Amino acid sequence: MPAVRRAAVDGLFYPAAPSALRQQVERCLGEAADDNHHRAGGPPKLLIAPHAGYAYSGAVAAAAYALLGRGRHAAVTRVVLLGPGHRVWVDGLAAPDCAEFETPLGRTAIDTEALAKIDGLPQVLRSDRAHAQEHSIEVQLPFLQSVLGAFSLVPLVVGDADPEAVARVLDRLWGGPETLIVISSDLSHYLPYAQAQAADRATVQRILDLDAGITPQQACGAAAINGALRAAQAHGLAPRLLDLCSSGDTAGDRSRVVGYAAFAFEQAS
Numbered sequence: 648m649p650a651v652r653r654a655a656v657d658g659l660f661y662p663a664a665p666s667a668l669r670q671q672v673e674r675c676l677g678e679a680a681d682d683n684h685h686r687a688g689g690p691p692k693l694l695i696a697p698h699a700g701y702a703y704s705g706a707v708a709a710a711a712y713a714l715l716g717r718g719r720h721a722a723v724t725r726v727v728l729l730g731p732g733h734r735v736w737v738d739g740l741a742a743p744d745c746a747e748f749e750t751p752l753g754r755t756a757i758d759t760e761a762l763a764k765i766d767g768l769p770q771v772l773r774s775d776r777a778h779a780q781e782h783s784i785e786v787q788l789p790f791l792q793s794v795l796g797a798f799s800l801v802p803l804v805v806g807d808a809d810p811e812a813v814a815r816v817l818d819r820l821w822g823g824p825e826t827l828i829v830i831s832s833d834l835s836h837y838l839p840y841a842q843a844q845a846a847d848r849a850t851v852q853r854i855l856d857l858d859a860g861i862t863p864q865q866a867c868g869a870a871a872i873n874g875a876l877r878a879a880q881a882h883g884l885a886p887r888l889l890d891l892c893s894s895g896d897t898a899g900d901r902s903r904v905v906g907y908a909a910f911a912f913e914q915a916s
């Protein structure tokens with residue numbers, strides 16, 4: 648087994664040079680922190696953030712991660728990060744066997760004790776191959792490394808898994824304020840701009856309603872989102888939309904766009 652899962656999409660989805668990457672992440676976080684959306688609400692337990700290239704969705708992802716900046720969520724020492732598989736078919740949820748994940752900003756240790764809690768579940772398997780080229784988890788890490796510094800990671804590639812199966816995994820890993828859950832997902836893919844806007848608004852409303860019936864056409868991370876919505880409801884979390892746009896807003900081409908949204912789930916008052 649490899650000891651370290653090396654970065655696979657540096658230089659493609661985000662800068663490969665550490666200084667350029669750090670500057671881009673800090674710029675996105677700084678702009679997001681000035682937004683009024685981030686001045687209300689308690690510390691999030693769960694976030695949903697997009698995973699496209701930073702030029703396309705970095706500003707939206709930063710809307711979620713800005714909630715963790717400047718010591719506002721200093722208690723977090725573990726991140727449970729779920730993302731859909733784009734390259735390798737997974738029957739269930741795939742955890743890695745490697746010891747660390749690496750980005751240009753450094754290495755983050757895998758939380759082996761947390762993974763041991765879910766190893767006995769039939770929907771969980773071990774596969775470094777499922778993680779080797781997967782970008783949905785990797786692109787979240789520079790943001791997390793920037794806002795949290797040191798933390799341990801529980802990365803799971805989610806394939807064919809129903810909401811209950813995902814929710815059972817999250818329940819085992821839920822923990823307390825030391826544990827943050829992040830779901831990596833984009834929204835609609837390759838629709839014309841106006842059609843995508845309507846589709847994504849409908850998907851956003853379903854998420855805000857905790858409706859765990861999201862389809863893969865509505866969000867590529869539907870399986871992870873649906874499980875997270877079941878878990879959020881069971882644990883009394885309330886979702887809040889932080890940002891919503893598409894690649895038509897950030898990259899200019901509106902003939903075939905991809906939708907992006909960021910959400911925070913906080914304890915309901």
